[in-house]
Amino acid sequence: MSDSAPIPQPVPGPEPQYATADQQAEAASFGMWVFLATEVLFFGGMLLAYTWLRTTYPEGVAEAGHHTKIVIGSVNTLVLLTSSLTMAWAVDAAKLGRRTVLTRLLIATALLGLLFLGLKGYEYHGEWTDHLVPGLNFHQDGPHTRTIELFYFLYFLLTGIHGIHITIGIGLIAVMAARARRGAFSAGYYTPVEVTGLYWHFVDIVWIFLYPLIYLVGRSGP
Amino acid sequence: MMSATVTGKPEEPIVATKNYLTEEGITLRSWLLTRDHKRIAILYTLSLTFFFFVGGAAATLIRLNLVTPSGIFTPDIYNRLFTLHGIVMVWFFLIPSIPNTMGNFLIPLMIGAKDLAFPRLNLLSWYLYVGAGLLALFAIVIGGVDTGWTFYTPFSSLYSNGYVVLALAAVFAVGFSSILTGLNFIVTTHRMRAPGMTWYRLPVFVWSNYATSIIMVLATPVLAITLLLVAVERLLRVGIFDPALGGDPLLFQHLFWFYSHPAVYIMILPGFGVISEIVPCFARKPLFGYKFVVWSSIAISVIGFFVWAHHMFVAGISLYAGLVFSLLSYVIAVPSAIKVFNWTATLHKGWISFDAPMLYALGFIGLFTIGGLTGLFVANLAFDVHVTDSYFVVAHFHYIMVGGMVSAYFGGLHYWWPKVTGRLYPEWWARIAALLIFFGFNLTFFPQFILGYLGMERRYYAYPPEFQAWNIFSSAGASVLAVGYALPFFYLGWSLFRGKRAGANPWAATGLEWQTPSPPPTHNFDRTPTVTRPPYQYRPEPEPQDV
Numbered sequence: 073m074s075d076s077a078p079i080p081q082p083v084p085g086p087e088p089q090y091a092t093a094d095q096q097a098e099a100a101s102f103g104m105w106v107f108l109a110t111e112v113l114f115f116g117g118m119l120l121a122y123t124w125l126r127t128t129y130p131e132g133v134a135e136a137g138h139h140t141k142i143v144i145g146s147v148n149t150l151v152l153l154t155s156s157l158t159m160a161w162a163v164d165a166a167k168l169g170r171r172t173v174l175t176r177l178l179i180a181t182a183l184l185g186l187l188f189l190g191l192k193g194y195e196y197h198g199e200w201t202d203h204l205v206p207g208l209n210f211h212q213d214g215p216h217t218r219t220i221e222l223f224y225f226l227y228f229l230l231t232g233i234h235g236i237h238i239t240i241g242i243g244l245i246a247v248m249a250a251r252a253r254r255g256a257f258s259a260g261y262y263t264p265v266e267v268t269g270l271y272w273h274f275v276d277i278v279w280i281f282l283y284p285l286i287y288l289v290g291r292s293g294p
Numbered sequence: 295m296m297s298a299t300v301t302g303k304p305e306e307p308i309v310a311t312k313n314y315l316t317e318e319g320i321t322l323r324s325w326l327l328t329r330d331h332k333r334i335a336i337l338y339t340l341s342l343t344f345f346f347f348v349g350g351a352a353a354t355l356i357r358l359n360l361v362t363p364s365g366i367f368t369p370d371i372y373n374r375l376f377t378l379h380g381i382v383m384v385w386f387f388l389i390p391s392i393p394n395t396m397g398n399f400l401i402p403l404m405i406g407a408k409d410l411a412f413p414r415l416n417l418l419s420w421y422l423y424v425g426a427g428l429l430a431l432f433a434i435v436i437g438g439v440d441t442g443w444t445f446y447t448p449f450s451s452l453y454s455n456g457y458v459v460l461a462l463a464a465v466f467a468v469g470f471s472s473i474l475t476g477l478n479f480i481v482t483t484h485r486m487r488a489p490g491m492t493w494y495r496l497p498v499f500v501w502s503n504y505a506t507s508i509i510m511v512l513a514t515p516v517l518a519i520t521l522l523l524v525a526v527e528r529l530l531r532v533g534i535f536d537p538a539l540g541g542d543p544l545l546f547q548h549l550f551w552f553y554s555h556p557a558v559y560i561m562i563l564p565g566f567g568v569i570s571e572i573v574p575c576f577a578r579k580p581l582f583g584y585k586f587v588v589w590s591s592i593a594i595s596v597i598g599f600f601v602w603a604h605h606m607f608v609a610g611i612s613l614y615a616g617l618v619f620s621l622l623s624y625v626i627a628v629p630s631a632i633k634v635f636n637w638t639a640t641l642h643k644g645w646i647s648f649d650a651p652m653l654y655a656l657g658f659i660g661l662f663t664i665g666g667l668t669g670l671f672v673a674n675l676a677f678d679v680h681v682t683d684s685y686f687v688v689a690h691f692h693y694i695m696v697g698g699m700v701s702a703y704f705g706g707l708h709y710w711w712p713k714v715t716g717r718l719y720p721e722w723w724a725r726i727a728a729l730l731i732f733f734g735f736n737l738t739f740f741p742q743f744i745l746g747y748l749g750m751e752r753r754y755y756a757y758p759p760e761f762q763a764w765n766i767f768s769s770a771g772a773s774v775l776a777v778g779y780a781l782p783f784f785y786l787g788w789s790l791f792r793g794k795r796a797g798a799n800p801w802a803a804t805g806l807e808w809q810t811p812s813p814p815p816t817h818n819f820d821r822t823p824t825v826t827r828p829p830y831q832y833r834p835e836p837e838p839q840d841v
Contacts, residue, residue, distance in 0.1 A: 105777075109512065114516075
């Protein structure tokens with residue numbers, strides 16, 4: 073199928089509670105923004121616990137930071153940022169009604185998300201062999217053992233919940249890709265892609281906070 | 295074209311086959327899979343009533359136990375009872391009460407919309423609520439959770455039995471229900487208003503629910519993550535809050551009250567909205583200082599986030615933190631007082647008729663004022679050290695939550711009952727119930743101020759014999775209150791089948807919701823209304839025309 077010209081697609085009418093399709097699109101993206109506001113506060117509780125830990129036991133947190141796998145963390149940052157780029161392109165492609173490009177970009181985004189999860193899993197495996205998993209096989213020596221354990225507790229909680237968000241995002245994007253392939257979207261109707269994009273960028277932004285907190289801050293000291 | 299006219303339209307004949315109750319069919323399936331906000335509101339009302347009576351039964355047993363100084367039940371049973379009462383009443387009645395029932399039913403009607411922005415999300419929210427409620431009941435009754443509704447660590451994370459995790463999961467899930475409802479209301483209020491329905495033409499009820507939704511959306515996620523941290527700490531034995539494991543229980547209290555103090559305003563703000571609808575209607579006067587009432591709601595929802603540590607004055611926070619939070623807690627009394635002054639000014643020289651909704655509203659104003667003024671007492675750092683964890687605090691928050699919120703809930707229930715069901719209730723019985731509730735409430739809770747001031751601790755199953763007289767007063771009041779709360783169950787149920795037809799606008803009220811038939815059709819309005827006037831354009835008018 074040629075991708076050079078936008079393919080005219082029928083625009084589905086709005087759901088019964090809306091007066092116009094525009095109103096429906098605005099409501100959908102506004103709803104996602106409000107949801108993301110709740111997400112900020114959701115991660116906020118854990119970040120507050122992390123801040124508390126870091127200000128109460130700075131030496132222990134610094135030592136814990138040296139145990140993190142900075143190479144994997146950095147590569148993952150790159151992977152996730154790239155996926156945000158492909159997602160942004162996908163939304164543009166949707167607005168232009170380019171079905172094939174849209175499908176491919178969505179698949180690329182989902183694959184990058186899977187790559188992130190794979191690397192994360194490899195990193196978790198490393199932490200397992202280093203005996204850094206609290207509650208399961210944690211075993212460290214030295215004066216800051218408890219702090220390191222708390223650090224890794226929060227690390228697994230934060231990255232774990234972030235990972236769940238990534239997984240949900242991959243699912244959403246896969247559904248969008250399947251729908252795009254069937255031609256469900258057009259230049260006149262692309263709200264679901266746009267809203268999914270908002271979600272994906274948010275998940276990316278959370279990681280942009282987590283990366284320095286987990287991998288960089290502990291290494292800045294001696 | 296319809297508009298928010300000063301008086302209701304002349305009565306139209308009721309067409310019994312053409313409203314939201316009948317249009318989609320009356321099968322169980324049509325109810326359980328409905329996306330109509332009005333039907334979902336009915337589902338909420340039924341399930342909330344169930345939880346209200348469960349929580350009320352627990353309260354009755356608590357009061358029964360406290361009739362004698364040595365108690366009737368074992369300490370263990372008593373602990374489970376007040377935990378059941380607290381968890382059910384706070385999480386499964388007070389927080390969802392007005393937003394999920396009246397808010398769900400009325401917000402689209404009041405702004406001239408066909409439905410909420412996300413009807414499927416709305417239904418999901420109800421399923422989360424019911425599932426979570428049943429899970430919580432299971433955990434508390436079968437598992438015997440005894441942490442109190444606050445789940446204070448390290449007790450909840452270390453000592454209490456294993457069903458705590460289930461109870462935490464239930465509260466976590468009902469939190470999501472609350473977030474989804476708040477999200478739906480915010481988007482609906484922003485995007486679904488009818489032509490001409492500007493922000494300053496919104497009824498205060500809509501504004502109140504909007505302010506409530508902001509708190510729901512911003513505070514509940516913090517609660518969710520806090521409960522998750524407790525659950526994970528219990529399961530993996532890693533210390534965040536548990537001092538034995540290197541954690542800090544104060545951190546739990548900070549996180550918990552960062553949600554749970556704003557949650558107090560989730561419980562009371564919608565009540566303000568209901569009262570602001572009832573008072574102008576039965577005083578036949580425009581609401582005095584509309585913009586002040588509106589913006590004081592928003593102010594409460596913002597300042598509510600800055601007062602949480604007044605729950606922790608004796609928990610070990612620094613003196614300076616205590617001073618700051620004491621001062622901030624005084625500040626939040628200002629917007630609440632603004633509202634009371636505005637309602638009073640609305641009543642001034644009004645043409646007041648003492649119908650049942652108005653009796654509840656007047657009761658609300660009195661009881662909320664007592665609750666609010668004693669709130670100033672406990673916001674005072676020095677006084678709070680004296681009464682912390684005593685019955686004074688119990689009485690204070692029951693004056694707000696029960697005297698305030700539950701009165702508003704019953705007031706709203708009576709006020710909009712004709713709109714929801716198309717039937718009128720027996721007015722005499724409704725007035726008797728309102729008076730019984732007011733009398734019973736004061737008899738129950740006023741003695742508790744005295745008990746608390748004299749030093750009776752809360753949450754103990756036994757007490758020194760010199761406190762017995764006041765406790766007997768309180769328990770006697772509880773039985774009057776129980777009769778008062780049970781009465782509407784019967785006469786409202788009776789009115790469903792035998793009540794007089796209400797007509798579209800039995801109170802001659804001005805809101806948009808009264809401009810459509812009672813009960814409303816599935817999509818609320820036959821034609822989208824256009825709004826041309828501000829709300830509450832009441833004129834003195836002794837005879838409601840449709841009755």
